[in-house]
Amino acid sequence: MREVAVIGCGMTRFGELWEKSFRDIFVEAALKAIDDAGVDHLDSLYVGTMTSGLFVGQEHVGALMADYLGVAPVPAVRVESACCSGGMALRLGFFDIASGNSDIVLIGGVEKMTDGADVTYALATAADQEYEVYQGVTFPGLYAMIARAHMHQYGTTRKQLAHVAVKNHHNGSLNPHAQFQNEITVEQVIGATMVAHPLTVLDSSPVSDGAACVVLASSDVAKKLKKPLIKIVSSSAATDALALHQREDITTLKAVKHAAESAYKMAGLKPTDIQLAEVHDCFTIAEICIVEELGFVKKGKGGEFTEKGETALEGSIPVNTSGGLKAKGHPVGATGVAQAVEIVEQLRGNAGKRQVKNATIGLTQNMGGSGASSVVHIFKKES
Amino acid sequence: MPSPRYWRETPQRYRLEAAKCKQCGKISFPPRLVCLGCGNKDFDTVKLSDKGKIVTFTTICVAPTQFTEEAPYSIAIVELSDGVRFTTQVVDCTPEDLEIGKPVKIVFRKIQEEDKTGIICYGYKAVLT
Ligand SMILES: [Zn+2]
Numbered sequence: 001m002r003e004v005a006v007i008g009c010g011m012t013r014f015g016e017l018w019e020k021s022f023r024d025i026f027v028e029a030a031l032k033a034i035d036d037a038g039v040d041h042l043d044s045l046y047v048g049t050m051t052s053g054l055f056v057g058q059e060h061v062g063a064l065m066a067d068y069l070g071v072a073p074v075p076a077v078r079v080e081s082a083c084c085s086g087g088m089a090l091r092l093g094f095f096d097i098a099s100g101n102s103d104i105v106l107i108g109g110v111e112k113m114t115d116g117a118d119v120t121y122a123l124a125t126a127a128d129q130e131y132e133v134y135q136g137v138t139f140p141g142l143y144a145m146i147a148r149a150h151m152h153q154y155g156t157t158r159k160q161l162a163h164v165a166v167k168n169h170h171n172g173s174l175n176p177h178a179q180f181q182n183e184i185t186v187e188q189v190i191g192a193t194m195v196a197h198p199l200t201v202l203d204s205s206p207v208s209d210g211a212a213c214v215v216l217a218s219s220d221v222a223k224k225l226k227k228p229l230i231k232i233v234s235s236s237a238a239t240d241a242l243a244l245h246q247r248e249d250i251t252t253l254k255a256v257k258h259a260a261e262s263a264y265k266m267a268g269l270k271p272t273d274i275q276l277a278e279v280h281d282c283f284t285i286a287e288i289c290i291v292e293e294l295g296f297v298k299k300g301k302g303g304e305f306t307e308k309g310e311t312a313l314e315g316s317i318p319v320n321t322s323g324g325l326k327a328k329g330h331p332v333g334a335t336g337v338a339q340a341v342e343i344v345e346q347l348r349g350n351a352g353k354r355q356v357k358n359a360t361i362g363l364t365q366n367m368g369g370s371g372a373s374s375v376v377h378i379f380k381k382e383s
Numbered sequence: 384m385p386s387p388r389y390w391r392e393t394p395q396r397y398r399l400e401a402a403k404c405k406q407c408g409k410i411s412f413p414p415r416l417v418c419l420g421c422g423n424k425d426f427d428t429v430k431l432s433d434k435g436k437i438v439t440f441t442t443i444c445v446a447p448t449q450f451t452e453e454a455p456y457s458i459a460i461v462e463l464s465d466g467v468r469f470t471t472q473v474v475d476c477t478p479e480d481l482e483i484g485k486p487v488k489i490v491f492r493k494i495q496e497e498d499k500t501g502i503i504c505y506g507y508k509a510v511l512t
Pocket residue numbers: 404405406407408409418419420421422423
């Protein structure tokens with residue numbers, strides 16, 4: 001396999017982008033990434049979007065975006081794996097270059113969620129339609145059941161869950177692209193409108209519009225362009241039972257665990273080698289489970305770890321320096337690519353007020369549905 | 384929902400029919416074509432137990448469109464005495480009554496209806512015992 005590097009990145013601000021269309025937000029992010037990369041052509045395009053058909057009535061997204069970016073006849077395809085559509089698009093682009101098929105690839109993630117579609121229904125299509133959704137469960141409801149089980153099994157507290165949101169809002173306040181750039185308190189999280197017991201609206205990622213793009217190239221091409229060499233040293237994905245009730249242990253995100261283990265193996269790294277991570281905090285409990293599955297802390301200790309500040313900007317392993325899904329926003333298909341943008345900006349030393357000092361190795365973890373699919377990438381800066 | 388899609392699931396929803404693997408005995412609910420226990424493809428149809436306990440639960444406050452009139456309502460993952468788990472509403476109780484490990488009985492109830500002229504959809508719910 002050939003070595004793959006990220007040579008450009010760009011994103012729109014995340015939020016309620018009323019005045020901009022689905023296709024235009026993608027093109028805006030793509031132009032920024034292409035300009036940043038300084039390339040004059042693309043060999044291929046991959047676009048992650050979860051359910052543009054339900055959100056804006058538009059499928060056939062690969063061709064649409066190639067057309068509006070003005071790069072047709074470049075081959076383009078839309079990639080879907082629910083909330084990790086963006087991360088999976090990145091993975092396909094990685095292998096396109098690693099295999100020697102392409103030299104320069106654009107990866108995009110995009111979602112337009114505020115155009116008036118029934119968002120609860122659209123998101124629920126990532127769960128088991130006949131055996132979960134039929135009974136009246138929602139996505140917050142599924143994560144609430146994970147939270148309740150985690151609290152019961154490991155003594156995780158309501159306050160520890162809130163700490164995830166408080167930390168991510170703090171980081172979001174330092175990110176000009178974030179949907180929410182305001183600080184919040186533990187009391188505000190706990191006292192906010194209940195969505196599904198014990199999770200409130202401030203435990204939940206918001207409804208967002210946004211797009212993010214990265215340009216990948218083979219290391220040889222990256223060197224010729226004299227770009228700082230941010231290599232992707234791992235790309236791993238895994239799956240699990242689609243329905244939460246089919247999983248052996250409700251609190252274990254097996255797809256995340258499997259993807260992480262094979263990512264560490266592929267890079268020859270251990271969890272302790274990772275200096276920062278962007279993870280899929282669609283709900284506060286998700287981040288707690290994920291830091292456990294990624295091996296940053298023992299199973300069951302994620303709540304305590306977060307409360308102690310270990311995952312804060314100044315902690316031993318900063319998690320979601322961008323503000324995460326919670327504060328940066330969660331335009332579903334864009335999330336996995338936006339995670340890569342944050343890690344690349346951090347490794348380049350361009351993260352401004354939220355910069356993690358001397359970071360050379362970062363990880364992204366993106367997840368679909370209640371955890372039935374997950375993808376993990378590891379990025380390494382070569383000096 | 385399209386009526387063929389609803390009709391296909393009625394054996395499971397109305398009668399709790401499941402598929403028991405002829406080779407390893409694992410029960411799949413809903414039935415599958417491949418056993419997750421051993422990969423075998425031959426099954427007997429069995430009826431699930433109607434007794435179980437709560438594995439985890441929540442109360443839905445922000446509900447999907449078809450369920451808004453019922454909110455808040457409780458949902459649980461229930462483990463039946465034959466080991467099968469599924470997601471179901473827990474009814475005829477208040478959210479405060481629910482606890483992990485509490486025994487439940489599975490009953491036949493109306494689940495949702497499709498707007499004013501659509502079909503009425505039935506299935507299983509749990510009640511505390
Ligand atoms: Zn079997």
